[in-house]
Amino acid sequence: MTQAEIKLCSLLLQEHFGEIVEKIGVHLIRTGSQPLRVIAHDTGTSLDQVKKALCVLIQHNLVIHRVHKRGVVEYEAQCSRVLRMLRYPRYIYTAKTLYSDTGELLVEELLLNGKMTMSAVVKKVADRLTETMEDGKNMDYAEVSNTFVRLADTHFVQRCPVVPATENSDPGPPPPAPTLVISEKDMYLVPKLSLIGKGKRRRSSDEDATGEPKAKRPKHTSDNKEPIPDDGIYWQANLDRFHQHFRDQAIVSAVANRMDQTSSEIVRTMLRMSEITTSSSAPFTQPLSSNEIFRSLPVGYNISKQVLDQYLTLLADDPAKTLLSDLDPRHEDLHKALGCLSTASLESVVQERFGSRCARIFRLVLQKKHLEQKQVEDFAMIPAKEAKDMLYKMLSENFISLQEIPKTPDHAPSRTFYLYTVNIPSAARMLLHRCYKSVANLIERRQFETKENKRLLEKSQRVEAIIASMQATGAEEAQLQEIEEMITAPERQQLETLKRNVNKLDACEIQVDETIFLLESYIESTLKRQ
Amino acid sequence: MAGNKGRGRAAYTFNIEAVGFSRGEKLPDVVLKPPPLFPDTDYKPVPLKTGEGEDYVLALKQELRETMKRMPYFVETPEEKQDIERYSKRYMKVYKEEWIPDWRRLPRELMPRKKCKKGPKSKKAKNTDKDTSLTNTADVLKKIEELEKRGDGEKSDEENEEKEGSKEKSKEGDDEDEDDAADQEEYDEEEQEEENDYINSYFEDGDDFGADSDDNMDEATY
Secondary structure, eight states, X not given: OOHHHHHHHHHHHHHHHOHHHHHHHHHHHHHOSEEHHHHHHHHTOOHHHHHHHHHHHHHTTSEEXXXXXXXXXXXXXXXXXXXXXXXXXXHHXXXXXXXXXXXXXXXXXXXXXSOEEHHHHXXXXXXXXXXXXXTTOOOBHHHHHHHHXXXXXXXXXXXXXXXXXXXXXXXXXXXXXXXXXXXXXGTTOOOOOOXXXXXXXXXXXXXXXXXXXXXXXXXXXXXXXXXXXXXXXXXXXXXXXXXXXXXXXXXXHHHHHHSOHHHHHHHHHHHHHTTTTSOTTOSBOOOBOHHHHHHHSOTTOOOOXXXXXXXXXXXXXXXXXXXXXXXXXXXXXHHHHHHHHHHHHHHHHHHHHHOHHHXXXXXXXXXXXXXXXXHHHHHHTOOHHHHHHHHHHHHHTTSSEEEEEEXXXXXXXXXXXXXEEOOHHHHHHHHHHXXXXXXXXXXXXXXXXXXXXXXHHHHHHHHHHHHHHHHXXXXXXXXXXXXXXXXXXXXXXXXXXXXXXXXXXXXXXXXXXXXXXXXXXXXXXXXXXX | OGGGGGTTSOOOSSOHHHXXXXXXXXXXOOOOSOOOSSOOOSSOOOOOOOSHHHHHHHHHHHHHHHHHHHSTTSOOOOOXXXXXXXXXXXXXXXXXXXXXOOGGGSOGGGSOOOOTTHHHHHHHHHHHHHSOHHHHHHHHHHHHHHHHHHOHHHHHHHHHHHHHHHHHHHHHHHHHHHHHGGGGGGSXXXXXXXXXXXXXXXXOOSHHHHHHHHHHHHHHOO
């Protein structure tokens, strides 16, 4: 794991789970798989805290455990999974667009809790939805279950590996840790539950002022005592499927930008038809004949078969994208599509960082694969000195690399060709590394800004709480005015600036994450290809 | 060898033309220090994407951050005791739900060790932690009055003992509580109560009790 990745993981863990979990998590990411005692010793934390941290990390699928020889249990952290935490809002938003509020809340609960049983998550979501509904209305469990089943059918949620049922006649002592298994066909099987009920509204007496310690709240032991019908069957969000969705979205929007709406619809149809049949890491979609595509087009688009064929030929002949294969049945070359998208990201980065002329040189070298210094100047029509300068700038930042072609066996520099070329996977990796660094910087800056203004934030929170409580007890307008004036005008301005900055930094993180996704998908697909 | 021709004089081993500099031209300066930490950028960055979708995702992100802090998975670092007990701190404690992991899925070594004797006491420690601190201080004051009657010397000793005992228990309670809760249901509270003469609910509070009793102790011993 690179330093930038480790730093980013550390910041994400700290924000979401606190310092102790962060310390353990980062230690595991750095050192690989380790047993419990070694972790406690190396990090200098007490055994109890390490145990707690590991429980939390395992619950959230960030750490896995494995039994090694001699019965030692080792824990291994999954760095890439930690980095996914940055993308949680995007997953939740996608679920909202596909399955509306119910789906959104289901995915949110699953992501927040790592894994949950179906009954637990359905109940929680029904309660939450009931809160937002008008008085007197309740959310039915059946509706929520239906959405859950739909999510499972489209593979957006999947079952976690289960403890294998051991027979009672097992002779030896039970293993120190269960080895969890799951078979492919069981992964999306929804258990037959008859969840009857409606969501409960929280009693208004429970919503005391948040300051009051709520010890007198009756413990929910009654829920624990009832036997849960789907005990032991846990569900988690299937991040790969979300990634597949994002990738399809990116391809469709790229086609829409390059050509027109209709061609993007065709591409979307093709991708949708192979959604469940192709695994997420396959380089090609399933071959589909043009008849099948014609039948599956959405109802609104009544284009004739010939027009469809013309579009398909157009898409296939596109020199830059070469998405489709030439013959019928056609399939999409997903690897190439990802490559094109990553290249586009690289090009735009070069343009924004170095200027449009640099971008021209970059695109030139991309197109011609290998060019000499002189040729670059000629083709790009840029004066020699500037071209030289730009090439070296890009070379120093590793967007462009040099390829040596010696004329003589002794590689004498005066008798060697030096060609400029763009090595796309390597440039993509470099850019990805930079993205990780940027996100880490953004998070740090946001934390710094919040910390600087902590006193002011707390003050404004207190004032808001006071106003809220006064409004609840029916205060006059004048009194409220007085309380509001406790925050002076310059302080208000400061708060405004802080809010604006924090929003901007957050938005930056989200958008850098989109580039990260693209580059990671591309690199993953190059690895799978080999 | 031909290569030594330019001894003492700058001579390139390769054709300088190939790299792009003409002979005799001034080469750029040698860089003697690392590049600046925040270099000036020539071009302004591209403005961020804006739109309904982006705004919604932004709001989601900020809400998620807040929610995570309130979940039971957010493990608080045990704070060091502050010198002055802040009145507001008592009322700002956030109530967190318990979380008990499914022990069947986890390695056995992760389960907290069951300490039979201290178990139910730690549970009670947790219970009384969450109880309103007002009743606690009331109890403490009552207890102190009682002890005052028994005599000054004895009182400070006993208070010391109780304070240390309860602190120890509450520390362990803090660590293992959430994990132990499932195990404690079997123990009968009454059974444990018979073990000693003291009524346990009086004294189980680490933080508040420590500060309060300190003050009282100072006043008592002259």
